[in-house]
Amino acid sequence: MSSTSQSALLLLADGTIFHGKAFGKIGTTTGEICFNTGMTGYQEVFTDPSYYGQILIMNNVHIGNYGTKAEDVESDTIKIKGLIGRNLENNYSRYQADKSLEEYLILNNIVSIADVDTRALVTHIRNKGAMNCLISSDNDNVEELKKQLAAVPDMEGLDLTSEVTTKEEYELGDPASDLRVAVLDFGIKRNILKNLTDRGAYVRVHPAHTSLDRLKEFNPTGYFLSNGPGDPAATEYAVKIVKAILEEQMPVFGICMGHQLLALANDVPTYKMHAGHRGLNHPVKNTITGLSEISTQNHGFAVDPEKIKENKALEVTHINLNDGSIEGFRMVGRPVFSVQYHPEATPGPHDSRYLFDDFINAMKSFKEAAPTA
Numbered sequence: 001m002s003s004t005s006q007s008a009l010l011l012l013a014d015g016t017i018f019h020g021k022a023f024g025k026i027g028t029t030t031g032e033i034c035f036n037t038g039m040t041g042y043q044e045v046f047t048d049p050s051y052y053g054q055i056l057i058m059n060n061v062h063i064g065n066y067g068t069k070a071e072d073v074e075s076d077t078i079k080i081k082g083l084i085g086r087n088l089e090n091n092y093s094r095y096q097a098d099k100s101l102e103e104y105l106i107l108n109n110i111v112s113i114a115d116v117d118t119r120a121l122v123t124h125i126r127n128k129g130a131m132n133c134l135i136s137s138d139n140d141n142v143e144e145l146k147k148q149l150a151a152v153p154d155m156e157g158l159d160l161t162s163e164v165t166t167k168e169e170y171e172l173g174d175p176a177s178d179l180r181v182a183v184l185d186f187g188i189k190r191n192i193l194k195n196l197t198d199r200g201a202y203v204r205v206h207p208a209h210t211s212l213d214r215l216k217e218f219n220p221t222g223y224f225l226s227n228g229p230g231d232p233a234a235t236e237y238a239v240k241i242v243k244a245i246l247e248e249q250m251p252v253f254g255i256c257m258g259h260q261l262l263a264l265a266n267d268v269p270t271y272k273m274h275a276g277h278r279g280l281n282h283p284v285k286n287t288i289t290g291l292s293e294i295s296t297q298n299h300g301f302a303v304d305p306e307k308i309k310e311n312k313a314l315e316v317t318h319i320n321l322n323d324g325s326i327e328g329f330r331m332v333g334r335p336v337f338s339v340q341y342h343p344e345a346t347p348g349p350h351d352s353r354y355l356f357d358d359f360i361n362a363m364k365s366f367k368e369a370a371p372t373a
Contacts, residue, residue: 008113008137010084010121011145014128018121022137023088024105024112028145030152031055031081033133034300035122037279040066041347043104046080047073049164049187050256050298052229053155055082055133057118057125059279064089067097068104074189074346078105079164079229082135083112084121111135129274130155130300155300156272160230161186161238161257165208172205173197179363182220184208186228186238186257191346195356196224201363209237212244222251222335222363225258227342232260232270232301239264246336251362253355254338256299262338263303263329268311273325276300277341280348283321284328284341292321295341296348302326302340335362 006022012033035057036045042063045051063085083105090102105112113135125131134149164187172193181196181203188205196203204218208228215223223245232238242265245252254262260270277297284295303326308314318328318339330337337359343352 006137007140008135009140009142009145010113010116011134011136011142011149012124013131013133013149015146016124017142018116020113020115022112023085023114024083024102024110026137027111028134028136028139028148029055029082029111030132030134030149032130032155032300033057033084033125034130034276034278035059035125036298037281038347039280041280042101043068043072044074044347045298046078046083047075048189048298049075049079050227050229052079052164052187053158053160054080054229055084055135056080057084057122059118059122062087062089064101065092066094067092068099068101069094069097074191075164078108078110080110083110084116084118084135085112085114086116086118088112088114111137113137126275130276156231157234158230159234161208161228161235164229166205167207169207170205171203173202174200175202177202178221178367179360180204180218180220181222181224181363182206182215182218183224184210184215184226184238184241184258186226186235186261188226188228189342189344189346191344192226192255195344195353199356199360201360208235210241212241212248215245216248220250221367222253222359223248224359225252225254225261225338227256227258227298229257231272232257232264235261249334251335251359251366252337253359255342256340259328259338259340260301260303262336263308266311266314266331268308268314269304270301271304273300273302277320277325280345282341284318284352285321286318288317293351294349295327295343295352296345297341299340303329335366
């Protein structure tokens with residue numbers, strides 16, 4: 001429960017209003033509303049850069065009951081713009097935790113609202129689709145808030161990768177490794193990098209606007225295209241660099257935004273989904289092996305399912321078993337592949353971490369086949 005009895009309201013772009021109690025920072029915040037179906041891992045979700053620009057509904061009835069811990073993060077700060085919950089808990093039971101959820105939200109200046117009928121709210125979003133929204137705990141003038149919300153740009157057409165990418169290059173792993181991965185950071189999660197370095201790769205993380213010439217200075221064995229927020233079609237600079245990377249004829253692995261950019265670089269368009277996929281329990285089928293995987297997901301855009309099937313240079317490798325959307329593809333005859341979901345799965349099941357092994361093996365094969373000087 002909140003430490004305050006102050007009221008708050010949630011205003012949706014279609015005029016719908018939900019009332020609740022203030023939680024976290026007192027103030028007003030705006031963004032695109034979305035929902036996550038996970039029961040745990042809320043701190044990792046809040047700090048995932050792919051959520052930048054969004055106000056998040058956590059579907060589970062109780063959020064915050066195991067507190068927060070400094071190590072349980074995917075980036076330096078909370079990236080969501082606001083939080084909506086039914087029971088946002090200020091008390092917690094985990095002895096390793098160092099802060100309550102509300103302390104953590106206040107520290108990160110996150111305006112939130114509790115005591116909301118999240119089942120009714122999520123049903124509304126599933127019917128009406130994703131839209132902008134506003135949470136306010138310091139202003140109850142609905143007409144003023146409607147004007148403020150109307151000025152918020154839509155997610156479609158919005159480039160947000162520039163807001164979350166690293167400002168400076170940095171390196172991780174063993175410098176003596178002969179597997180060197182040039183990472184393009186569109187909003188990367190820390191555990192993606194950990195999955196690469198744990199497998200022996202040495203990585204250099206580059207800002208999203210880095211040129212191919214600069215990437216090549218690292219003498220990479222492969223390229224990695226990260227996750228990130230916003231509309232992939234709005235990042236023309238990123239599509240251009242991915243096309244240039246493909247000319248190098250080297251191993252490439254993309255996740256989420258990286259998957260969408262790889263599709264765009266192959267002239268396959270993306271589209272805005274009705275409500276998106278976010279959670280830890282989404283079933284995916286690997287069409288190559290015939291096996292299913294339970295996956296972690298966070299995306300509001302997807303690859304056009306008809307156009308990708310028309311492209312003879314590409315082969316669909318994974319599909320979503322709930323709605324048939326494209327979850328993965330590879331370039332025919334080349335060590336280039338991507339998935340829409342998150343195989344690092346923090347939080348979530350580890351069913352898909354084999355994809356990092358596939359990338360490592362692709363780089364090893366490429367290195368063995370490369371002519372020696």
